[in-house]
Amino acid sequence: MTPLHRTSGILLHPTSLPGPFGIGDLGPSAFQFVDYLEEAGQGLWQMLPIGPTGYGDSPYQCLSAFAGNPLLISPDLLMADGWLQKADTEAPPFPEDVVDFGRVGPWKSELFRKAFWSFSSRASASRKAELAAFCRCHEGWLDDYALFAAIKDHNEGLPWTRWESGLGLREPAALDLWKQTHADEVDFHRFVQFLFYRQWQGLREHANRRGVHLIGDVPIFVAHDSSEVWGHPEWFQLDDRGIPTCVAGVPPDYFSATGQRWGNPLYRWERLKTDGYGFWVERLRSILDLVDLVRIDHFRGFAGFWEIPAAEETAVRGRWVPGPGLELFQVLREALGEDLPLMAEDLGVITEDVTELRDRLGLPGMAILQFAFEPPDGGFGVSDYLPHNHRRNLAVYTGTHDNDTVLGWWAQKPELTRSWVRAYLGTDGSEINRDFIRCALASVARYAIFPLQDLLGLGSEASMNRPGRANGNWTWRFRATQLDSALASDLKGLTALYGREPFPPSRS
Numbered sequence: 001m002t003p004l005h006r007t008s009g010i011l012l013h014p015t016s017l018p019g020p021f022g023i024g025d026l027g028p029s030a031f032q033f034v035d036y037l038e039e040a041g042q043g044l045w046q047m048l049p050i051g052p053t054g055y056g057d058s059p060y061q062c063l064s065a066f067a068g069n070p071l072l073i074s075p076d077l078l079m080a081d082g083w084l085q086k087a088d089t090e091a092p093p094f095p096e097d098v099v100d101f102g103r104v105g106p107w108k109s110e111l112f113r114k115a116f117w118s119f120s121s122r123a124s125a126s127r128k129a130e131l132a133a134f135c136r137c138h139e140g141w142l143d144d145y146a147l148f149a150a151i152k153d154h155n156e157g158l159p160w161t162r163w164e165s166g167l168g169l170r171e172p173a174a175l176d177l178w179k180q181t182h183a184d185e186v187d188f189h190r191f192v193q194f195l196f197y198r199q200w201q202g203l204r205e206h207a208n209r210r211g212v213h214l215i216g217d218v219p220i221f222v223a224h225d226s227s228e229v230w231g232h233p234e235w236f237q238l239d240d241r242g243i244p245t246c247v248a249g250v251p252p253d254y255f256s257a258t259g260q261r262w263g264n265p266l267y268r269w270e271r272l273k274t275d276g277y278g279f280w281v282e283r284l285r286s287i288l289d290l291v292d293l294v295r296i297d298h299f300r301g302f303a304g305f306w307e308i309p310a311a312e313e314t315a316v317r318g319r320w321v322p323g324p325g326l327e328l329f330q331v332l333r334e335a336l337g338e339d340l341p342l343m344a345e346d347l348g349v350i351t352e353d354v355t356e357l358r359d360r361l362g363l364p365g366m367a368i369l370q371f372a373f374e375p376p377d378g379g380f381g382v383s384d385y386l387p388h389n390h391r392r393n394l395a396v397y398t399g400t401h402d403n404d405t406v407l408g409w410w411a412q413k414p415e416l417t418r419s420w421v422r423a424y425l426g427t428d429g430s431e432i433n434r435d436f437i438r439c440a441l442a443s444v445a446r447y448a449i450f451p452l453q454d455l456l457g458l459g460s461e462a463s464m465n466r467p468g469r470a471n472g473n474w475t476w477r478f479r480a481t482q483l484d485s486a487l488a489s490d491l492k493g494l495t496a497l498y499g500r501e502p503f504p505p506s507r508s
Helices: 028-039 075-081 099-123 125-137 139-153 172-181 184-208 227-231 269-274 278-288 326-336 351-361 406-411 415-425 430-443 452-456 485-497
Strands: 007-011 044-046 212-218 246-250 260-265 293-297 303-311 321-322 340-343 367-368 394-397 447-451
Touching: 007 452, 028 044, 028 184, 028 485, 044 075, 044 447, 075 099, 075 184, 099 184, 099 447, 125 139, 125 184, 139 172, 139 184, 139 227, 139 278, 172 184, 184 212, 212 278, 269 278, 278 293, 278 351, 326 351, 340 351, 340 367, 406 430, 415 430, 430 447, 430 452, 452 485
Parallel strands: 007 044, 007 447, 044 212, 212 293, 293 340, 367 394, 394 447
Antiparallel strands: 246 260, 246 303, 303 321
16 A cells, blocks of 8 residues: 555445345445445445454454454355355345344354354365464464353353353363363354455455455454453453453543543553563554554554543543553564554544654544534634645544434534535535535545445434444444445546545456
């Protein structure tokens, strides 16, 4: 990915793709979406984290920092490989417009078990060798994850702190006995990850051949109920029972008057340092095998993070604590190369040390157009997010997964704000979502990205996430009929008008 390439793209999590199986996946609809991006002249497909989700179905609270989300595995591709029959994939009547995680998860899990039995009994020697090679290549994280996932299934999804203590606290004798008596369950979860990685690489190769690059998303923190925290409690601020003593979040901000208490355990950065930051080196190496560019969520936490005592119910009472800073990224560069394809999510409370770290590393930051038109204390026209204040090394968004859609945002704005926006954009506001997209494309920022909801002109009902809301997030899906050639032609024309191009197709 050349540093000066000026391109644009769409933010869409794969779970939001259409299809008959209750949730978007890596099958035909994903390939068709890539083809649509090519038709529309787009060079980027940005996604949310792609790990297996736990409580609340949030992609920012994954059961592993390395594993892929089994729900994204395509039944169609399993049929094409011969591990399922058509009758196996007869789906119940899932809703088309939302993901019903509570029903989709168990149904897909049964499909994967059928595929596992089929593979175990009928796969050729070469296919079994391929699985064995995958397991050897990824054993550094896969062995712990497969064991964690198998024990979690056995305990009906309970977090590891509520397992029998010998398993929860990883007593060697208890773990060895469990591995011996449940070997097939552990192998099943290795197999599921093999399926995910195989399907994902097929999609990425297709995208790169179409001049589309994938943007992944790496949250700075990991979930407490994850294989990494269970497997390496010494890396995190936990008590002797495995319970966090302090948790992550952010202080009061635009999204919440009481801040956001995420609940993730905080790192013991000094301990990670003594290990040569090996966890972070392998984490980044792993995601860069799957995507072309990585957005680091909550980048400001590397300069300083908000430490909240675990006993606090909100994020109001906390303190800023210095992060690992430049030292970590020097280690990452030494291990993975000088030109790391990273993007810094630098939203929220940004201090001079965060900006200095971002610029020292030469990383593009982010600008949100909705925030640009929120009048701060200084009044209208002063925000750094306004296009006339943009810089080249930047990714400009109409909004992100944490924002309302542009139409939803517009509907709630007072007339004073609307009149200023109309004057700034030179519009009557009748197609404000298109005006925002055009504004992003016209920016000097090297990347312009917009949620698919804004391209389709959808309202608040299509929001992906409402920070602070416990339920109803992450479920939105679109229908295939909502994408048409006229919309693609219009977007391609705007993109070309402002000098943005997709990437050259790869020859692989």
